Amino acid sequence: MAITATKGQVGLTGNAAVAYAMKQVNPDVFPAYPITPSTAIVEDFSSYVADGEVTTELITVESEHSAMSACIGASAAGARVMTATSSQGLALMWEMLYIASGMRLPIVLADVNRALSAPINIHCDHSDSMGARDSGWIQLYAETVQEAYDNTFMAVRIAEHAKVRLPAMVCFDGFITSHAIENISLLEDQEIQDFVGAYKAENPMLDTDNPVTYGAMTLPDAYIDFKYQQSQAMMRAKDAAVEVMKDFGKRFGREYGLFDTYRLEDADTAIVILNSAAGTTKVAIDELRKQGKKVGLLRPRLFRPFPWQEMVEALKNVKAVAVLDRADSMNAFGGPLFNEVRSALYDLDQRPKIFGRTYGLGGRDYKVKDAVAVFEELSRVVETGKVETLLKYITL
Amino acid sequence: MENYIEVRWHGRAQQGIVTAAKVLGEAALRSGKFVQAFPEFGPERMGAPVRAFNRISSEPIRLHCAVSDPRYVLIADPTLINVVNVIEGTPENAVFIVNTPKSPKDMRKELGLEGRSGVKVFTLDAAGISLETIGRVMPNTPLLGALAKATEFITLDALVDNFREGYAKKFSEKVLEGNVAAMNRGYGEVKGE
Numbered sequence: 001m002a003i004t005a006t007k008g009q010v011g012l013t014g015n016a017a018v019a020y021a022m023k024q025v026n027p028d029v030f031p032a033y034p035i036t037p038s039t040a041i042v043e044d045f046s047s048y049v050a051d052g053e054v055t056t057e058l059i060t061v062e063s064e065h066s067a068m069s070a071c072i073g074a075s076a077a078g079a080r081v082m083t084a085t086s087s088q089g090l091a092l093m094w095e096m097l098y099i100a101s102g103m104r105l106p107i108v109l110a111d112v113n114r115a116l117s118a119p120i121n122i123h124c125d126h127s128d129s130m131g132a133r134d135s136g137w138i139q140l141y142a143e144t145v146q147e148a149y150d151n152t153f154m155a156v157r158i159a160e161h162a163k164v165r166l167p168a169m170v171c172f173d174g175f176i177t178s179h180a181i182e183n184i185s186l187l188e189d190q191e192i193q194d195f196v197g198a199y200k201a202e203n204p205m206l207d208t209d210n211p212v213t214y215g216a217m218t219l220p221d222a223y224i225d226f227k228y229q230q231s232q233a234m235m236r237a238k239d240a241a242v243e244v245m246k247d248f249g250k251r252f253g254r255e256y257g258l259f260d261t262y263r264l265e266d267a268d269t270a271i272v273i274l275n276s277a278a279g280t281t282k283v284a285i286d287e288l289r290k291q292g293k294k295v296g297l298l299r300p301r302l303f304r305p306f307p308w309q310e311m312v313e314a315l316k317n318v319k320a321v322a323v324l325d326r327a328d329s330m331n332a333f334g335g336p337l338f339n340e341v342r343s344a345l346y347d348l349d350q351r352p353k354i355f356g357r358t359y360g361l362g363g364r365d366y367k368v369k370d371a372v373a374v375f376e377e378l379s380r381v382v383e384t385g386k387v388e389t390l391l392k393y394i395t396l
Numbered sequence: 397m398e399n400y401i402e403v404r405w406h407g408r409a410q411q412g413i414v415t416a417a418k419v420l421g422e423a424a425l426r427s428g429k430f431v432q433a434f435p436e437f438g439p440e441r442m443g444a445p446v447r448a449f450n451r452i453s454s455e456p457i458r459l460h461c462a463v464s465d466p467r468y469v470l471i472a473d474p475t476l477i478n479v480v481n482v483i484e485g486t487p488e489n490a491v492f493i494v495n496t497p498k499s500p501k502d503m504r505k506e507l508g509l510e511g512r513s514g515v516k517v518f519t520l521d522a523a524g525i526s527l528e529t530i531g532r533v534m535p536n537t538p539l540l541g542a543l544a545k546a547t548e549f550i551t552l553d554a555l556v557d558n559f560r561e562g563y564a565k566k567f568s569e570k571v572l573e574g575n576v577a578a579m580n581r582g583y584g585e586v587k588g589e
Contacts, residue, residue, distance in 0.1 A: 279457075279460045
């Protein structure tokens with residue numbers, strides 16, 4: 001990795017930036033089973049281990065199921081733990097994801113978003129992390145290399161927050177972000193150490209003076225109470241996220257919120273969209289604004305927990321909203337983001353009209369013209385007061 | 397639309413065009429620009445056609461879609477010309493730089509660009525230069541030097557300085573200076589019409 005600094009900026013791929021963030025955090029344990037397109041995170045991080053730049057114990061395992069299992073064991077033992085995966089790798093971690101969150105272990109996982117097989121495809125969509133959306137993990141999403149880097153630090157703080165104690169996923173787009181070199185401002189190691197602080201595990205298993213049990217059998221007299229507490233912790237993660245993002249902004253001057261908005265204040269129509277495609281949409285918005293069209297964007301950053309009250313507040317004056325999903329939940333009622341946003345708007349007396357579009361699966365390009373076409377559909381909805389097609393695929 | 401320079405690199409896997417896009421991006425960043433450098437991945441096998449892209453701008457770059465109408469096209473392997481559509485999407489003021497011993501005039505004909513008077517075609521024997529300077533066929537490095545000569549958005553100095561500073565740890569002195577010599581000769585030997 002060649003780092004050439006100009007005006008405090010360097011050029012790094014998303015993978016290199018996130019691996020570097022993990023180096024700066026210097027976790028205790030990093031179990032890993034590399035998979036495209038997140039492979040370079042593990043490659044870079046293992047170089048940091050080999051070169052003695054971190055004190056991390058790197059555990060190479062034989063599958064992602066084992067990687068997450070090792071994360072769980074190490075985290076329960078009292079270690080600060082990180083790992084990275086994509087696609088089938090996250091899918092293979094499936095049952096262990098629920099165990100990590102149920103045991104309230106603040107593991108941080110970088111998920112480099114990639115489509116799920118079949119047919120096999122290595123390119124970007126959000127099927128992997130969206131499939132894990134109900135697994136009890138906090139999920140942060142990022143538009144750029146810079147944001148993926150910054151989110152890695154914030155994820156550590158939110159996950160380990162005393163009122164939360166839940167695992168967190170840092171999601172960013174495979175290839176589009178993971179393999180693209182972009183300008184990024186790096187923070188100093190000491191700034192990161194001050195920001196994340198020393199990790200103090202809650203009830204670590206290796207504290208033999210205070211023995212504890214993790215993941216014990218619970219019968220109907222206790223299971224739901226565990227789940228209730230977990231659910232409450234997830235709700236508290238929203239306030240924790242706000243607190244952590246505010247502190248990040250204060251320290252480093254980069255302001256982040258639960259979601260990002262662009263020219264939304266006076267917008268008649270808006271697109272809601274995750275990750276890198278939001279940047280392309282912003283370019284479309286500037287073009288349409290030049291023509292006098294009042295269009296805007298909302299890009300969720302925190303998807304789990306879903307900050308629905310705040311989102312409703314931001315969208316309530318818009319006349320029509322299109323929610324664009326880079327994943328299909330194959331339920332005939334739109335993608336995961338569409339489901340959430342539409343449901344959140346239900347209680348409004350004056351609801352915006354809303355439709356859902358599935359785009360960009362398996363890396364299909366989403367261009368400025370695609371965003372423009374959605375805005376054109378939205379303006380027809382505003383004109384006629386009718387949603388002609390509630391759901392459909394675009395970028396076909 | 398926002399003001400970008402867009403570049404498309406054509407080559408075959410292992411010819412170094414992904415690295416070339418990376419080096420160009422880093423050198424432009426070093427000159428104070430905002431950059432993107434990204435490859436297009438397909439099936440991973442040696443010799444398969446690959447493409448890589450750059451966006452370079454004075455403003456932060458928000459576009460995250462593919463580069464579809466690049467003004468600058470660099471072709472590291474002339475045998476690709478009949479395999480992939482290397483002129484796809486190029487505008488009327490496009491600039492082509494091709495690794496070939498042939499003349500720009502012959503190459504213009506081969507590319508099917510004879511009617512397009514606004515289009516410039518440059519050629520250099522990048523493979524031959526790299527063989528002499530680096531010791532193996534690495535057409536990407538002389539192509540970078542040629543790009544600096546044929547266009548104005550990157551200087552040879554920025555390319556060389558970035559390479560010397562950024563890759564001193566990665567390469568031996570001999571390889572490093574071989575690459576610098578390749579850039580210099582690419583700059584000096586490229587011809588265009």
